[in-house]
Amino acid sequence: MNVSALLAANGRKFPNKPALIAGEDEVSFSLWDDMANHWACHLREQGVAFGDRVILMMPNCLEFAFMYIAVIRCGAIVVPINARSTQEEVRYICEHAQATALVVHEALVPSVNELVEENGKIVAIKTGKSQGEWVGTADWSLEEILSDKLAAHVIDPEANWATEDTEVSILYTSGTTGRPKGVLYTHRSLLTVAKMMSIEMGMTHLSRVLQLMPLSHSAPLHLFFIPALMLGATQVSALTFSPELLLSLVQKHKITHFFGAPVAYLLTMKHPAFSQFDLSSVECWIYGGAPLSKEMAEHMEQAYGRDKLACVYGLTEAGPTGTCLFHREHPDKVGSIGNRGVLFAEIEVVNESGEKTAAGEAGEIRVRGEGMMKSYYNNPEATSETLRDGWIYTGDIGRMDEDGFLWIVDRKKDVMITGGINVYPKEIELQLERHPAIQEVAVVGLPHPEWGETITAYVVLRPDTEGKNDWNQEIRDFLGGRLADYKLPRQVVVLPALPRNSSGKILKHSLRDTHSLQGVE
Structure with missing residues (x-):
């Protein structure tokens, strides 16, 4: 099984079911599959080959979903990056990843056009019409898939060329301590994390997932985008986040699952009409990226409901996978990140010698499981520093309390x-x-x-x-x-x-x- 094949299967199982909703636009699973296959053929025609790296710089839009699968389907490695990246950040990633192609949303062309003009070798693709050095996806007629022009590029998403151990994507870390590192994943990594999240958070084909956090980040992409694709669930997205959007989209589309940073929840709580929106459809409000203080947690429980809140902890290098804490199960431990590794993952706190620490003693958190990265791309030294003896060393300092609950203390480097x-x-x-x-x-x-x-x-x-x-x-x-x-x-x-x-x-x-x-x- 591979990520591309999941979409092909759901295109047959749920042909007319809404897979993607953005504004007034709605895309079925069969159309998503057709578009991915069509664009994959065009990527091949543009010279994108098996194993090539393709940079994907887009906000949360339909074209992101089409191109993400299209890159994978043509055998290349997809490299989603933040739509707000500067030209210098994009230049570094293009050079480090040795990218063959750069695909951007048409609104972002001005921010990287100089880079494309300087680099005559990179294939430049944009949404909308072709322009100058840029090939436009709007000029890719769907009827061309049946023509002789593209016949040689038609791809079987379920052929044996992509196994679970095939490299599929690279996500560049945020780079808070210097240059970002490229985290390389296999299909196995993505599928393991998707299965974990589906089971832990009770997601099914009936779920309706709201995507407002950038899909260039591992949590919204791997914990929600891939599981929804796998399950045949419906995803609703918007180009950016705002409290008004969060509340109105949950109400309009009967959202069941939402993931956001704690600040997204805290800002939304302050919306003057918060209590007037119907949020009853939500089964799980999931937050991560930072633990909550006890005071903030209590405010969130009052607003969103203790029974529906869940904290997840993990890091990009681990999938992300790590721990979770449901408020309803341990209301007295809110602020911690839980007392167990999630499905398919183990977690420990160890000292400098790699020995497990005693209760109350601070040490480094490490994680292992099949959802973690294969390596840092083109960076063996950093890989050997982070991935040791089958464990991802997170760089986070934590402390287990007497009850076995884990509390984040700080970043090791800080x-x-x-x-x-x-x-x-x-x-x-x-x-x-x-x-x-x-x-x-x-x-x-x-x-x-x-x-x-x-x-x-x-x-x-x-x-x-x-x-x-x-x-x-x-x-x-x-x-x-x-x-x-x-x-x-x-x-x-x-x-x-x-x-x-x-x-x-x-x-x-x-x-x-x-x-x-x-x-x-």
Whole structure:
């Protein structure tokens, strides 16, 4: 079995059933399969061969779904990237992946047109009509599939050329610590994660999945897009997220499953008409990317219902696969990421020697299972660092409590060592987020000749905040009694905004590099 064959099977099983809904447009499973096959033939005609890498830069639209399967069906490796990527980010990924083709939404052509003009070798494809160097998918007539022109390129999606161990896709990590790394998957990885999510979250062919998070990310793509394709469920998508869209689409389309970052839920709760929308169709509200504080969790339970909330933890390199926690099962443990590995996955917390830690002792979280990556593409050194003895070392520091529940402490690379003592930035950030004047905060360690690192807090103030002469003292006073003295920031820097990558994650390495060079005291 392979991902492309799943769609072919459902095209026969559910020919007239809505597979994809975007705005007023509705696509059946049979039409999706026809479009994927048609576009796969055209990709072959454009010179895309088995094993080639094809960059896919699109928002959540029908064309994304068509092209994602088309690339796989023609035997190439699909490389979805964030639609908000800059030209330099796209250039790096094209070069690193040694891409044969770049496929973009027509609205994004201006952001990468210079790159295409510079690179005369890459096949440039866009939605809409052909233009200049760009081949337009609107010029690919569906009737051509029957013509002599494309007859030689017709592909059998169920032929033996694609097994579960065939390489199928690459997702580039967010790059919060430097250049992004390409995570390489096989069909087995994707199918394992899809089966896991379907069973864990009770998804069936009757499910209706809402896609508002970018499908270039592993969680919405592998945990929901692929399972819905596999099951024959209906997917509803929109180009971007907004609280209004989330509420209106759930109500209109009777959505059963939605995944979002915690901030998506928190923003939506503040919608003035939140209580007026009918959200009763939802069976599972799933969030991930960051654990919730107890206070935020309680607010979410009141808004969305404790019985319907689920937290998932995983990372791109693991599929993503890892743990989950249903609020209804363990309401007293909300804020943790659960007490078990999900289906087909194991999870442990280990020390530097690879030995399991005792309850209460911090260590690195590691995961293993068939859903994890094959390797980092074209990066054996990074692969050997992350994938060891069959385990993915997550780089997350966690701690098991006495009841066996796992709590995230921080990122391993973010841990600060001051005076020989480990200090976890997340612990400080969680406290500072409670300050009424602070909108967001990032805590990092800057080099110090005597102490090793100086704890430094970068804060963005709320717009209505009154100016203070000494934020250093203000924050030390606020944290006094909440944290031990050695954990208190020695310096505070007020910024208009925190640096982030295209997927919204804070770039702590940028804060360290920039402000270390400027000699922050």
